[in-house]
Amino acid sequence: MSYSATGPDESFSAGKQRQSALSLVFFLATAFALLLRFTVSPQLLNMVVNYTADQGAFYEKLHVGTYAIFLLLPIVLFSRPILLRGDEIGTFRALMRYSVLMFVLVPYLFVIGRAGSSGFIIDTYLAAGAAGLIMLSLEPTSRRALGDIIVVMLIVSAVIGIVEAVTQQRFLPYNLKELQFRPIGLSAHPLALGAFSATGIGFVTLTRWRIWVRLAAILLLYIGCAASGARFALLAASAEVVLLLLFVRWPRVSPRQELKGKMVALLVTAILGMALVGVLASGGLLNRFGGSLFDENFMARVTIYRVFDYASWKDILFGMNDKALLAIVREKLHLPYIESTPVFMVMLFGLPIALLFAVVVFWILFRLLRGAPLPAWIATMTFLAAALSNNALSSKTPEMIMIVVLLLSYRPKTQPVAQAQLNAVP
Numbered sequence: 001m002s003y004s005a006t007g008p009d010e011s012f013s014a015g016k017q018r019q020s021a022l023s024l025v026f027f028l029a030t031a032f033a034l035l036l037r038f039t040v041s042p043q044l045l046n047m048v049v050n051y052t053a054d055q056g057a058f059y060e061k062l063h064v065g066t067y068a069i070f071l072l073l074p075i076v077l078f079s080r081p082i083l084l085r086g087d088e089i090g091t092f093r094a095l096m097r098y099s100v101l102m103f104v105l106v107p108y109l110f111v112i113g114r115a116g117s118s119g120f121i122i123d124t125y126l127a128a129g130a131a132g133l134i135m136l137s138l139e140p141t142s143r144r145a146l147g148d149i150i151v152v153m154l155i156v157s158a159v160i161g162i163v164e165a166v167t168q169q170r171f172l173p174y175n176l177k178e179l180q181f182r183p184i185g186l187s188a189h190p191l192a193l194g195a196f197s198a199t200g201i202g203f204v205t206l207t208r209w210r211i212w213v214r215l216a217a218i219l220l221l222y223i224g225c226a227a228s229g230a231r232f233a234l235l236a237a238s239a240e241v242v243l244l245l246l247f248v249r250w251p252r253v254s255p256r257q258e259l260k261g262k263m264v265a266l267l268v269t270a271i272l273g274m275a276l277v278g279v280l281a282s283g284g285l286l287n288r289f290g291g292s293l294f295d296e297n298f299m300a301r302v303t304i305y306r307v308f309d310y311a312s313w314k315d316i317l318f319g320m321n322d323k324a325l326l327a328i329v330r331e332k333l334h335l336p337y338i339e340s341t342p343v344f345m346v347m348l349f350g351l352p353i354a355l356l357f358a359v360v361v362f363w364i365l366f367r368l369l370r371g372a373p374l375p376a377w378i379a380t381m382t383f384l385a386a387a388l389s390n391n392a393l394s395s396k397t398p399e400m401i402m403i404v405v406l407l408l409s410y411r412p413k414t415q416p417v418a419q420a421q422l423n424a425v426p
Contacts (some may be wrong), residue, residue: 019080026076027142031149033072037065037127038153038398041188043173052396061119063396067125073130076137084136086370091408092136097362099129105357113377117322117348123396125361128404132368135408147409148207150402153186154200155217158224161185161193165227182229188397194230194401195386197221198237199406202379205244206410223276232389237271240382245269248374299387303333304340311347319350332340337391344394360402361393368407376410 042052045063050056084092102125109118135143163169164183174184182190204217207320218241225237245265250258308316325347329335338344345354364386371375383403387393393400 014020017303022080023139023142026072026138027145029072030076030138030142031146033068034131034146034150034401035065035153036068037401038061038150039157039186040065041172041184041186042396043172043175043188047173058115058119060319061116061123061396063123063398065126069130069134069401070184071220073134076134083138087179088136091367091370092133094364094367095129095132095136099126099133100125101360102129112319114319114321114348120394120396124393124398124400128178128400129364130410132404135405140411140413143409143411144208147203147406150406150409151200151203151207151217155189155204155220156194157193158197158200158221158227158332159185161197161224161227164218180229183227185224185228189234190228191230191386191390192397192399194228194233194237196239196402197225197385198230198233198386199379199383199399199403200223201225201237201240202244202375202382203406203410205375206373207247230386233386236382236385240378241269242266243378244375247378250256274294300335301339304329304335304338304343306333307338307343307347311321316346317350317352319346319353321350322348338394339391341388341391344391349379365403365407371412372407373410373412377405380407 003158013295026043040063045051046053049060051060051063078296104120105121106118109115120199135146160171161183165181168181170184172184174188178190183193184190185193185196187193187196198221200221201218204214204221207214209217222237222241225234227418228234245317246262266321307325307328309330311320325344326338345357348354349357365380369380380403383399387399
């Protein structure tokens with residue numbers, strides 16, 4: 001007769017190996033789902049399903065990356081115990097509240113007869129909450145690695161955009177008519193490429209890469225932003241670089257040495273910046289800055305506010321159907337799109353619900369910024385400035401998901417003053 005026994009050390013080792021294997025699988029699955037959402041453009045999806053077309057079933061209106069995120073969420077949350085430490089507990093609860101509020105908004109839109117507008121709530125905002133919960137379920141090292149992957153993706157997108165600007169050929173399909181050629185990189189629109197590149201600059205400084213790699217990455221992102229033709233994003237990126245240079249602390253130097261170093265760095269940056277402007281201008285990447293900033297595109301963003309002149313107080317307070325709103329914009333204002341998030345939200349939800357929606361979105365962003373390093377604050381403000389200059393936050397775009405993921409990726413280490421364990425498996 002033979003006997004076999006497993007000692008406590010062997011059981012612990014086997015359990016640890018299983019957890020490590022699961023962690024790797026979840027890390028790879030999360031990276032795949034996020035990259036799917038960030039790099040598969042609506043134009044690519046429209047070649048397979050009716051993603052942005054008026055016709056088609058409701059299930060076609062959600063991005064394949066959104067489906068991947070929602071499918072991954074319960075698997076990650078309920079397949080193993082999740083340990084949260086310190087402020088992560090409050091952040092997890094905040095993301096749960098945010099997700100519930102966004103989830104409730106979807107049936108509300110169905111009830112009031114605006115089901116067609118629920119797609120961007122799910123694709124942009126509810127998916128951001130799901131992605132945030134997935135990020136918190138991973139180990140801090142995995143989160144940081146995912147952040148690095150997303151930043152690399154932003155750099156690759158900027159490089160592709162630069163190549164597109166030089167060759168005047170896009171790599172991905174793009175069916176919108178432009179007055180002049182503008183690259184898109186791995187994004188869905190030139191303005192999205194500009195916002196991606198500008199946002200990435202601040203988060204590059206939070207990586208642990210060598211200093212010369214970070215400087216090269218910032219330069220590529222900045223040139224990619226210029227190549228996109230997104231003028232407001234380029235101005236925001238320029239201000240971002242100056243703010244990062246002036247206000248982010250330099251480690252291992254005295255305040256006096258830091259001040260002297262920053263003055264020299266600022267002078268060098270100004271000189272190199274003027275030289276870069278000359279190179280970009282000679283290469284045709286600053287053509288959209290040749291005239292006034294107050295051109296037709298700028299005036300379209302101002303003219304859109306005249307939609308309130310053609311809306312009743314009932315429409316303003318309780319909202320109106322998106323198709324009726326677009327008809328007013330095209331027939332009365334002679335504009336093809338609603339390139340204003342505030343206008344779209346007020347006219348879709350009604351002023352009270354729109355204000356509540358804005359409060360919830362800004363609340364979760366500032367909740368994620370609690371205790372975050374200064375570069376994360378600067379990058380987030382740059383993101384908001386670029387996104388609010390167009391309709392990025394009122395359409396089916398991945399920007400909101402991206403900023404949530406990046407903020408959770410580069411959170412500072414929390415002190416284990418409190419901890420909670422989500423026991424997914426009894």
